[in-house]
Amino acid sequence: MNWIAVKYFPLDQDLSELSGYLRERGLQHRIAEENGQQCLSVMDAEVIPALQEFLDQYLQGQVELHPAATADTQPVGNGPTLLTQAAQVPVVVCLIILSGLGALLIESNLAKSWVHYFTFQDFAGNTYIPLSDSLARGEIWRLLTPAFLHFGIFHVLFNSLWMWDLGRRLEFFLGRWNFLLFFVITAVASNVVQYVWSGSANFGGMSGVVYALLGFIAVRQRLAPHPLVTVPPALIGFMLFWLVLCMTGAVDYFISGSVANAAHVGGLVAGAIYAFATRNRYRR
Numbered sequence: 249m250n251w252i253a254v255k256y257f258p259l260d261q262d263l264s265e266l267s268g269y270l271r272e273r274g275l276q277h278r279i280a281e282e283n284g285q286q287c288l289s290v291m292d293a294e295v296i297p298a299l300q301e302f303l304d305q306y307l308q309g310q311v312e313l314h315p316a317a318t319a320d321t322q323p324v325g326n327g328p329t330l331l332t333q334a335a336q337v338p339v340v341v342c343l344i345i346l347s348g349l350g351a352l353l354i355e356s357n358l359a360k361s362w363v364h365y366f367t368f369q370d371f372a373g374n375t376y377i378p379l380s381d382s383l384a385r386g387e388i389w390r391l392l393t394p395a396f397l398h399f400g401i402f403h404v405l406f407n408s409l410w411m412w413d414l415g416r417r418l419e420f421f422l423g424r425w426n427f428l429l430f431f432v433i434t435a436v437a438s439n440v441v442q443y444v445w446s447g448s449a450n451f452g453g454m455s456g457v458v459y460a461l462l463g464f465i466a467v468r469q470r471l472a473p474h475p476l477v478t479v480p481p482a483l484i485g486f487m488l489f490w491l492v493l494c495m496t497g498a499v500d501y502f503i504s505g506s507v508a509n510a511a512h513v514g515g516l517v518a519g520a521i522y523a524f525a526t527r528n529r530y531r532r
Contacts, residue, residue, distance in 0.1 A: 250291060250475045250478050251278060251289035251290070251291060251475060252289055252290055252291065252293055252296065252475040252476055253282075253287050253288075253289050253475070254277075254288050254289060254290055254296055254299055254300060254303070255287075255288045255300065255303050256282070256285040256286065256287050256288075257285060257286040257287075257288065258285065258286070259281065259284065259285060259286055261286065263279055263286060263288070265313050266288075266306065266313060267279055268313075269313040275290065275295065275299070276290065276291055276292070277289060277290045277291075288303075289475075293416075293417070293420065293475075293476060294333060296420070297332075297336045298332070333416075336420075337415070337416045337419045337420070337424075338424060339415075339419050339424050339427050339428050339431070340411060340412065340415040340416050340419050340427075343411055343415065343431065343454065343457075344408045344411055344412065346396045347395075347396050347398055347404050347407060347408055347411075347454050348398075348404060348408070349396065350366070350396035350397040350398050350404070350452065351397075351398035351399075351400070351401065351403070351404040353366070353397070354397055354398065354399055354452075355400075363397070366389075366390070366393040366394065366396065366397060367390065367393075367394060367397070367450050367452070368390050368391070368393075368394045368439055368442075368443050368450075368451065369382070369390070369443065369448055369450075370382045370387070370390070371450075376448040379443070391436045391439060391440065392432060392435050392436055392439070394439050394442075394451060394452040394453075395435040395438075395439065395452070395453065395454050395456065395457060396452070396454070397452025397453065398452060398453055398454070399452065399453070403453060406455075407453060407454040407455050407458055408454070410455075410458040410461070411454060411457070411458060411461075414458065414461040414462065414465065414479075415427075415461060417461075417465070417476050417477055417479075418430065418461060418464065418465075418477065420476055421474065421476045421477055430460070430464070430519075430522060431457055433518065433522065434456070434457050434460030434515055434518040434519055434522065435454075435456065435457050435460075435515075437456075437460075437514050437515065437517075437518035438456025438457065438459070438460065438511040438512070438514040438515035438518060439451075439456065439511065439514075440514070441456075441510050441511060441513065441514025441515075441517075442456070442508050442510040442511035442514065444510075445510035446508075446510065451508045451511065452508075453508060453511070455508065455511065455512055455515070456508070456511035456512060456514060456515035457515055458515070459487070459491065459511075459512045459513075459515040459516040459519065460515035460516065460518050460519030460522070461519060462484060462487050462488075462516060462519065463515065463516040463517065463518065463519030463520035463521075463522075463523065464477070464519040464520065464522055464523040465477045465478075465479055465484070465519075465523075466484050466520065466523075467519075467520045467523035467524055467527075468523045468527070471523065471524065471527045472527050472528075491509075491512050491513070491516070494507040494509055494512065495509045
């Protein structure tokens with residue numbers, strides 16, 4: 249079982265009343281000695297923010313532990329609502345929203361007149377403008393914005409679901425600003441690799457960053473395991489299998505266009521390197 253550390257307490261502090269209170273409200277938890285302290289851990293990462301807020305109030309004497317929930321006390325075990333969860337990971341939510349807007353841009357009548365502002369390489373009709381010319385004009389955003397362009401509803405849904413699952417883990421683990429930095433670095437890396445591989449071609453999608461999340465998690469689990477970035481090995485195996493399957497070209501027969509395989513590989517490698525470079529950080 250994957251226990252996630254939430255709070256540490258002195259060894260001499262009696263936590264029996266607190267543990268009973270949490271147990272009555274259905275919150276699965278454990279209290280064990282770690283490094284000379286008592287460690288309160290849970291298995292569900294989604295309850296951590298609400299639980300941490302409750303524990304801070306408890307330690308400050310702002311709440312009393314009643315044997316049963318009262319009308320003005322929200323049981324901790326119920327966990328936060330979807331809206332509350334979204335508020336806890338603003339970077340992930342913004343990335344999903346921008347991906348949705350990118351998909352709408354591609355599918356709408358605005359695509360022909362606006363989409364060229366967000367592609368990696370600018371174009372006019374069927375003519376591609378050299379990337380160096382665009383960068384010389386200060387259009388540095390092109391290195392990043394293809395990550396938001398999506399080609400079809402299934403494309404954006406697939407990437408958004410993985411971002412919601414894996415991205416939330418890293419935003420909790422790294423913190424929102426470090427996670428935003430991770431996104432920028434790995435998105436640019438995957439886009440650059442795809443451009444170098446394919447040359448003048450339109451591409452887009454968040455899947456390069458999704459594979460960067462996978463690369464980070466896979467390496468971090470090996471170097472410095474932490475429950476927040478622990479996923480079943482079968483999930484990593486499935487994503488790697490999907491990567492190889494896409495590289496065979498088999499998936500291209502069932503979609504419009506082709507899969508940006510180089511972006512996947514570039515993102516995977518970038519995420520792995522990021523995890524290795526920060527292996528001594530984010531120890532909780």
